[in-house]
Structures are given as structure tokens and as C-alpha cells.
Amino acid sequence: MxxxxxxxxxxxxxxxxxxxxxxxxxxxxxxxxxxxxxxxxxxxxxxxxxxxxxxxxxxxxxxxxxxxxxxxxxxxxxxxxxxxxxxxxxxxxxxxxxxxxxxxxxxxxxxxxxEKTLDSYIKELEYERATAQRYRSAANYLSEVNKKSRLIIAKSKSMETIINTAQNIATTDCTVLISGESGTGKEVLSRFIHLNSTRSDEPFIPVNCAAIPHELIESEFFGYEKGAFTGANQQGKPGFFEMANNGTLFLDELGDMPISMQSKLLRALETGEIQRLGGTTRIKTNVRVITATNKNLHQLMTEGKFRDDLYYRISVIPFQLPPLRERPEDIVELSNHFLQEYNLKYNANKYFSDRSMLSLMDYAWPGNIRELRNIIERIFIITQGDQLEISKQMINHQHSRMTSASEYAELDLKNYMREVEKHYIYRALEKHEGRIGETADYLGIHRTLLYKKLKQFEELACESIDY
Known part of the structure; x- marks a missing residue:
């Protein structure tokens, strides 16, 4: 100096x-x-x-x-x-x-x-913020994955074939279409493909197409510029394609996407470019797209509700996941996996009785893996001892509906109100596919209270069940 x-x-x-x-x-x-x-x-x-x-x-x-x-x-x-x-x-x-x-x-x-210069700075900052958020999401996802096995839990021959094919195509960038009933593990398979791909360190962005209002779907997918529409974020917003850049975009419930949006999705897949709503420049993206549906897309194409050209673009590699009732070997494998997961979560040492496993294998599982997981968790929670006793009647009870008006007429006020509450809570659980946290939020109660009420319902049900 x-x-x-x-x-x-x-x-x-x-x-x-x-x-x-x-x-x-x-x-x-x-x-x-x-x-x-x-x-x-x-x-x-x-x-x-x-x-x-x-x-x-x-x-x-x-x-x-x-x-x-x-x-x-x-x-x-x-x-x-x-x-x-x-x-x-x-x-x-x-x-x-x-x-x-x-x-x-x-x-x-x-x-x-x-102000134009300042706007460009703001846009750049927003992009950096969105990029940071993408990597935070990726980091959270990867840390979650690292706690679990990288393998899909399955023993059946049909699933082994699917897993081997998925592992072989994971390193490519081809589009994948996963079909199957609700709860068969379509998102699990999509995450497996992503995790075994060269994009595994990049974001995995899951999107439920059925959950997005039709009037907002384009802005959610492609983002929007400042002032693009009333109520828009003042700085604009990146869409799913930008957030998933260099990673994987998983589009679930694709059959529910409106036909007007399907052409725009096809264009993005064909060109690799998107344009924000209200914007004038095209943005180049590098995204691998995996789609899933529980609907018959061929039937939708016949009805004019799904574009043929989009179907052929997304189904380069198609997978058809079999329902759980067609692969009983996986019921045993999955049940033991979930049991071990809850033992670790609740610091317990519970186990299935032989009769319990037979009951689990004898049930049709219309809700597939999601239903299996939820029922095991509920019965795990309400069981006082270490041995889990599960009967087919208990499983069927989880789907119990409100009794008829004539049956209600025989109840006193206290039991009548209990039956109404039970029916309402079970319907809420079904609506949220058994997710306790979401159901509790929907009902406006704490999840601890929800667990307590479910336990009470099960105890009352068990009193009337012949084992």
C-alpha cells in the first residue's frame, strides 16, 4: 500500500x-x-x-x-x-x-x-433461486433415497423382468410410459430408472397431472413471465421443465391431461424447447420424461381424448405393472419390508403370525401396494403386543362403508355419532390414499388424535370379529 x-x-x-x-x-x-x-x-x-x-x-x-x-x-x-x-x-x-x-x-x-437492466438482474436472480431450489429438492430426494434400498422390493418373475428391463434402459434418454392400476408402484419404478441413470445427481421432479387445474397447467409446466396474467408472481416463475433441467420429469396421471395441453407437451418433447407464458424467447431444456397412467390410453385415443402422436412419442419403452393380486410372492416380500420399516421407525420388534401372512396373501388388494402399506401401518400401530394378528375380516373392515339408514335407526345417539365419525374419517383416509398426515390436515386435527381415533375404531371392530 x-x-x-x-x-x-x-x-x-x-x-x-x-x-x-x-x-x-x-x-x-x-x-x-x-x-x-x-x-x-x-x-x-x-x-x-x-x-x-x-x-x-x-x-x-x-x-x-x-x-x-x-x-x-x-x-x-x-x-x-x-x-x-x-x-x-x-x-x-x-x-x-x-x-x-x-x-x-x-x-x-x-x-x-x-428498469430493463434491473428486470434482467431480477430474472437472473430468480433463475438462480429456482436452480438453488431444484438442487435443494434433489439433495432432499437423494438423502431420502440413501436411507432406503436402491432395489425395488419384488420376488415375482413378472416384476423381475420389469426391473431388469428398467435397469437396462435407465442409462438411455428414451421416454418411458408406465401403465398400471393405482398403487402398483409406478412412481417407485420411475424413481428407480432415474436413480440408475446418468442423471441420478440431478433433480427428479414428480408431477400429478390430475391435480393441476386446467387453467393453470400451461403456466405450471412452462412457467410464466412477470405480469403474464392476473395474480401471477411479480418476478415470474420457472415451470416444471426448467426445474427438471438435466434431470427427470415424471408425469403421473397423464391420461387426465387436457387435450389442449397435450399438443404443447408434444412440441416440448420434440424440440426440447419451451416458452414461458407471456414470454417471447424460447428456452432450451434437457429433460428426460417418464410418464405414467392408470387409464387405458388406447381407449382414450379412440374417444378422441388422447393424441395418437403424443402416445407414440411417450411410449418408446412401455411398462405394464401387474396388480398385486397377480403376484402373491411380492405380498410376502413387501409385507416383511414394511414391517421392518415400521419396526425401525417406532423402535419395536413386532412380527406377523403365520395366520396373518396367509390372510394378507388371500386378499385381493384393490388398492395394491399403497393399500398394503397403509393397512400394515395401521394394524402395527393399534397392536399392543409384538405379534401381529391379521384376519381377512380385519382387512375388509378397513373398507367398511356407512351402515344403512335402517341400521342407524337402531342406534342410540352416541353410537350413531360414532358411526358417522368413523365413516367420515375412513372416507377421508381413502380420499388421501391412507396418508395419515394429509388426512389429519384435511380433517383439521392433529395426526396423534387421528391415530387415537383409528385405534379406537379397530378395537371396537375386533370385539365383533370371529378369529
């Missing part, structure tokens, strides 16, 4: 520094007359430096150069003022700082920056 002498900067050098500033710099005296303006600020006003110095800011406003003055407000209020100013060349953000001595304003220094 040069400490032995002061570094002097001349007035001429200061002017050169200001003239080379990326920000517009605008200086007025205490009455608002321009005493200095650099080339950047002059450019914002579409004037030359020479023709601006000496003018009063009121004159500039009268000439229509800009609509209001931050400098005049700073002089008037004797404090720093920031405002949006509409100039002849476009909008800008102006910040005026008054230089005050003995409570008198000597001059104001105004910094000017184009």
Missing part, C-alpha cells in the same frame, strides 16, 4: 470516472439546476451532456423528458429519495441523495439505472 503520501485525484479525473460509470449520475444545485450529468444519464434522457447542463429539472419535466424528479423531492424533503421515473427512453429507477450543510441542501446526487 502507498502510505508514504496522499493520493490526489483532480476534478478532471473525477469527471472521467463519473463519465465511465455504468450507472447514470446526475447532479443538481440546491434549486434543481443541472450542474453535472454523465453520458449514461444523458443517454437515459435522450439528450447530449452539453444541452442538459444548466437546465432546471422543472424545465426537463415540462419538455416531457421525464414525468417526475427524485432530485426535487430530495431537495424538498432533505432525505434520500428513490422512485420509479418514466423517461423519454423508458422507465428507470432514480435514487437522489441530498448533500446537506447547516440544514441547507447544497446539491443532490442522483443515480439512475434502467
Amino acid at each position: 502507498r502510505l508514504e503520501k496522499d493520493i490526489q485525484i483532480s476534478i478532471s479525473q473525477i469527471k472521467q470516472i463519473f463519465d465511465r460509470s455504468f450507472d447514470g449520475i446526475f447532479v443538481t444545485d440546491s434549486e434543481g439546476y443541472v450542474i453535472f450529468i454523465n453520458h449514461t444519464a444523458a443517454h437515459h434522457l435522450n439528450r447530449s451532456v452539453e444541452n442538459t447542463i444548466g437546465l432546471n429539472v422543472n424545465e426537463l419535466m415540462q419538455m416531457g423528458i421525464y414525468d417526475r424528479s427524485a432530485a426535487l423531492e430530495a431537495i424538498k424533503q432533505k432525505r434520500t429519495i428513490t422512485m420509479r421515473v418514466k423517461t423519454i427512453t423508458g422507465n428507470s429507477i432514480s435514487t437522489s441523495l441530498p448533500i446537506i450543510e447547516n440544514d441547507k441542501v447544497l446539491m443532490t446526487i442522483t443515480n439512475v439505472r434502467s
Whole structure:
């Protein structure tokens, strides 16, 4: 450092520094007359430096150069003022700082920056924020996956064939269509493919197409720019394709996608480009798409509800997941897996009786793996001892419906209200596919209370069941 002498900067050098500033710099005296303006600020006003110095800011406003003055407000209020100013060349953000001595304003220094420049910065920040969120999601997903086996739990020959094929095609970028009944493990298979692909360190973004309102689906998929529609985020928003860039986008319940959106999805798959709603530029993305449905897409195509060209584009590699009732070997494997999972979760050492496993294998499981998991968890929770006793009647009881009006007529008020509550809670559980947390939120109660009520229902049911 040069400490032995002061570094002097001349007035001429200061002017050169200001003239080379990326920000517009605008200086007025205490009455608002321009005493200095650099080339950047002059450019914002579409004037030359020479023709601006000496003018009063009121004159500039009268000439229509800009609509209001931050400098005049700073002089008037004797404090720093920031405002949006509409100039002849476009909008800008102006910040005026008054230089005050003995409570008198000597001059104001105004910094000017184009709103377009600020918007580009905001957009860049939003993109970085979205990217950071993508990687946070990816990190959370990967940390969750690392706690579990990378293998799909299955023993049946049909599932072994599917798993081997999935492992072979995982390293490619081909589109995949997974069909099967609800609860058969379509998302599990899609995650397995992603985890075994070259994109495994990138985001996995699951999307339920049936859960998105039709009027919002395009903006959710492709994002939107600032002010694209009423109620839109002021900074705009990236869509699913941008969030999944370099990773995998899993589109579940694809059969519920409106026909108008299907053509836009096809275009994105064909070109690899998307355009935000309200935007004018196309954004290149690198996304692997895996789709899933529990509907018959061939039937939907016949009915004109699903595009043939989209079907052929997404079904390069098709998988048909068999229902659980057609692979009883997997019932044993999955049941033991879930039991071990809950033993670890609740620090227990519970086990199935032989009769329990026979009952589990003898049931048709219309809700497939999801139903199996949920029932095992519920019975695990309400069982006091270590041995889990499960009968087919108990499993069927989970699907019990409200009794008829004539049966209700025989009940006293207390039991009548209990039956109504039980039916309502079980319907809520079915609506949320057995997810305790979501059901509790839907009912407006704490999950602990929900567990308590379910336990009470099961205890009352067990009293009337012949084992």
C-alpha cells in the first residue's frame, strides 16, 4: 500500500470516472439546476451532456423528458429519495441523495439505472433461486433415497423382468410410459430408472397431472413471465421443465391431461424447447420424461381424448405393472419390508403370525401396494403386543362403508355419532390414499388424535370379529 503520501485525484479525473460509470449520475444545485450529468444519464434522457447542463429539472419535466424528479423531492424533503421515473427512453429507477450543510441542501446526487437492466438482474436472480431450489429438492430426494434400498422390493418373475428391463434402459434418454392400476408402484419404478441413470445427481421432479387445474397447467409446466396474467408472481416463475433441467420429469396421471395441453407437451418433447407464458424467447431444456397412467390410453385415443402422436412419442419403452393380486410372492416380500420399516421407525420388534401372512396373501388388494402399506401401518400401530394378528375380516373392515339408514335407526345417539365419525374419517383416509398426515390436515386435527381415533375404531371392530 502507498502510505508514504496522499493520493490526489483532480476534478478532471473525477469527471472521467463519473463519465465511465455504468450507472447514470446526475447532479443538481440546491434549486434543481443541472450542474453535472454523465453520458449514461444523458443517454437515459435522450439528450447530449452539453444541452442538459444548466437546465432546471422543472424545465426537463415540462419538455416531457421525464414525468417526475427524485432530485426535487430530495431537495424538498432533505432525505434520500428513490422512485420509479418514466423517461423519454423508458422507465428507470432514480435514487437522489441530498448533500446537506447547516440544514441547507447544497446539491443532490442522483443515480439512475434502467428498469430493463434491473428486470434482467431480477430474472437472473430468480433463475438462480429456482436452480438453488431444484438442487435443494434433489439433495432432499437423494438423502431420502440413501436411507432406503436402491432395489425395488419384488420376488415375482413378472416384476423381475420389469426391473431388469428398467435397469437396462435407465442409462438411455428414451421416454418411458408406465401403465398400471393405482398403487402398483409406478412412481417407485420411475424413481428407480432415474436413480440408475446418468442423471441420478440431478433433480427428479414428480408431477400429478390430475391435480393441476386446467387453467393453470400451461403456466405450471412452462412457467410464466412477470405480469403474464392476473395474480401471477411479480418476478415470474420457472415451470416444471426448467426445474427438471438435466434431470427427470415424471408425469403421473397423464391420461387426465387436457387435450389442449397435450399438443404443447408434444412440441416440448420434440424440440426440447419451451416458452414461458407471456414470454417471447424460447428456452432450451434437457429433460428426460417418464410418464405414467392408470387409464387405458388406447381407449382414450379412440374417444378422441388422447393424441395418437403424443402416445407414440411417450411410449418408446412401455411398462405394464401387474396388480398385486397377480403376484402373491411380492405380498410376502413387501409385507416383511414394511414391517421392518415400521419396526425401525417406532423402535419395536413386532412380527406377523403365520395366520396373518396367509390372510394378507388371500386378499385381493384393490388398492395394491399403497393399500398394503397403509393397512400394515395401521394394524402395527393399534397392536399392543409384538405379534401381529391379521384376519381377512380385519382387512375388509378397513373398507367398511356407512351402515344403512335402517341400521342407524337402531342406534342410540352416541353410537350413531360414532358411526358417522368413523365413516367420515375412513372416507377421508381413502380420499388421501391412507396418508395419515394429509388426512389429519384435511380433517383439521392433529395426526396423534387421528391415530387415537383409528385405534379406537379397530378395537371396537375386533370385539365383533370371529378369529
